[in-house]
Amino acid sequence: MNNNIAEQDVANPPAEIPQDSKNLALLSWVGTIFFGFIPGLILYLLKKDDGYVTDQAKEALNWSITVLLATVAAFILTFIVIGALLFPVIGILNLVFCIMGAVAVSKGQPFRVPFTLRLLK
Numbered sequence: 001m002n003n004n005i006a007e008q009d010v011a012n013p014p015a016e017i018p019q020d021s022k023n024l025a026l027l028s029w030v031g032t033i034f035f036g037f038i039p040g041l042i043l044y045l046l047k048k049d050d051g052y053v054t055d056q057a058k059e060a061l062n063w064s065i066t067v068l069l070a071t072v073a074a075f076i077l078t079f080i081v082i083g084a085l086l087f088p089v090i091g092i093l094n095l096v097f098c099i100m101g102a103v104a105v106s107k108g109q110p111f112r113v114p115f116t117l118r119l120l121k
Contacts, residue, residue, distance in 0.1 A: 016108070017052050017108040021050050021052045021053050022052075022105055022106060022108055024043060024047060024050070024053045024057075025052060025053050025056035025057070025105035026102050026105050026106050027039060027043070028040050028043050028053070028056055028057045028060045028105075029056070029060055029098050029099075029101035029102040029105060029111075030098070030102050031060075032060045032063065032064050032094075032098050032101075033094065033095060033098045033099075036064050036067070036068065037061055037064035037065060037068065039057075039060070040057045040058070040059075040060035040061030040063075040064055041057075041061055043057035043060075044057040044058055044061055044120070052108075052110075055110060056101070056105050056110070056111065058120045059101070059111060059112060059113065059116070060098075060101065061120060062113070062116045062117060062118055062119055062120055063094075063097060063098075063101075063113045063116045065117065065119055066113075066115070066116045066117045067090060067093075067094050069117070070086070070090050071087070071090055073086075074086035074087050074090060093115075097113045100113075101113065
């Protein structure tokens with residue numbers, strides 16, 4: 001039975017993601033580092049015909065909204081000193097997860113940020 005499954009996987013390989021889609025998804029993740037939610041929002045609204053780009057733009061947009069909410073919470077918590085410690089943590093997490101997303105989409109793999117709020121479904 002396992003032999004049959006392996007034969008099916010070889011006979012029907014997963015669809016290859018076009019390089020243009022990979023590049024736009026990469027642009028979404030790299031743009032999120034520098035411009036926040038704007039690149040994800042633009043690609044999410046303009047590339048509805050490309051499922052891979054829409055999915056990754058939605059994930060980048062969800063992540064950037066999560067970062068924005070965490071930054072607001074950290075700002076509020078600065079009045080009890082904890083927030084000042086959270087700003088560098090938020091910045092490092094944003095950089096790390098955006099780079100991980102960029103690396104994954106450059107290989108054509110879907111990427112999910114583990115700590116993000118899924119506001120857009």
